[in-house]
Amino acid sequence: MEPGTHFVFGTRKEHGFVASFTPSVSPHLANWFLLREQFEPVPDEPGLFRLSEPEREGIRRTRQAVHDLRSQGYTVQADIPLDPAASADPPRPAPSNGLTERRSRLAQAAAGRTTQRGTAHATSPPSARPIPPKPSYAPTVHLTASGGGRSL
Numbered sequence: 001m002e003p004g005t006h007f008v009f010g011t012r013k014e015h016g017f018v019a020s021f022t023p024s025v026s027p028h029l030a031n032w033f034l035l036r037e038q039f040e041p042v043p044d045e046p047g048l049f050r051l052s053e054p055e056r057e058g059i060r061r062t063r064q065a066v067h068d069l070r071s072q073g074y075t076v077q078a079d080i081p082l083d084p085a086a087s088a089d090p091p092r093p094a095p096s097n098g099l100t101e102r103r104s105r106l107a108q109a110a111a112g113r114t115t116q117r118g119t120a121h122a123t124s125p126p127s128a129r130p131i132p133p134k135p136s137y138a139p140t141v142h143l144t145a146s147g148g149g150r151s152l
Contacts, residue, residue: 004075005024005075005076006021006025006030006069006074006075006076007030007069007074007075008022009077010078010082016050016051016054017054017059017061018039018048018049018051019039019048019062021047025074034049037064037065038051038053039051039065059081063084064084066078066084067084
């Protein structure tokens with residue numbers, strides 16, 4: 001272990017994903033951090049913590065704990081599969097919330113024809129207001145002279 005290490009993460013057959021802290025971190029502070037990262041104390045083994053519910057994305061959650069502690073300025077030693085700096089991220093299944101399917105249905109609906117509007121004929125000219133026919137007579141306009149402006 002490197003000098004100045006604060007936390008150590010690994011795996012054990014009997015406990016799954018585990019974490020411990022070194023004497024360079026106060027036990028109270030280490031306990032607080034590890035509990036916030038969803039690790040719980042292992043009974044009868046002081047200073048050892050195990051990940052709660054390791055079957056629920058255990059590797060990802062442990063890697064996140066390593067990342068979080070490092071971002072707080074702590075030196076963390078972790079096994080290679082649990083070290084986000086030393087290994088590639090495992091593939092994460094995207095949760096299906098129906099958004100992709102909804103977008104696909106909307107795109108298909110937008111691309112298709114609708115029965116609510118009449119179909120436009122490709123050969124017809126665009127609709128415009130018809131021009132009225134020119135009258136055969138000349139309209140007579142009568143203008144009256146007003147008295148020089150507005151009345152109050």
